Amino acid sequence: MLEEIKSVTAFFSKWLSDKFDQKVVNEFKNALESELLVRFKGHWYPSDPQRGQAFRSILIDGVQTDPLLMDIASRLGINLNDFENCLPRNCVVFIDPYRAVCKDLETGRGNSYHVIYQGKPEANNDLSKTLLQQKEIPKGVLIVSSSN
Structure with missing residues (x-):
């Protein structure tokens, strides 16, 4: 859970x-990590990763940014206006065991998403090659592999 949240x-x-500035960014990062760890406790199912997926999502839909x-x-x-203007628009981030993705809600296509984290090494190798072959990796997409 910690790797996905990080x-x-x-x-x-x-x-x-x-x-x-970096100090504010680090404070936000640490606070979000702490909040997600508390929120997900008791809602993390490695044997059934999609169970509880909606609860573990973060929604930014153009009307409201996740509370x-x-x-x-x-x-x-x-400043909340500055904050909202920095974030990606119209997306939902799903944080599941072994995988975190940012799904684009604007395109209307069901499979339009960016992988933020992929924890299964065999799947991650193919994913890394695919992302690295693109001319540009979308802002905020990290290629992170699990050490397990």
């Missing part, structure tokens, strides 16, 4: 790093 917090931190993100930004004194 990858997602790094994903969001990359979006913030263009607008905010968890907004609460953390508010507690840290971050």
Whole structure:
């Protein structure tokens, strides 16, 4: 669970790093990591990764940014308009055992997503090759492999 969460917090931190100083970005990253660890306790099912998926999602749908993100930004004194303007638009991040993805809600296609974390080494090797062969890796996409 920790590797998946760390990858997602790094994903969001990359979006913030263009607008905010590193101290604020690190504080946000640490607070989000702590909140997600607490939230997911009792809702993490490695033998059935899709179970509880909606509970473990972070939604930014163009109308509302996930309250968890907004609460953390508010507690840290971050300007909420600046904060929302830094984030990706119209997406949902699913954080599941062995995998975290950011699904694009704008395209309307069911399979339009970026992998943030892939924990199965055999799957990750193919994923890494595919992403590295692209001319540009989308901002915020990290290739992280599990040491397991």
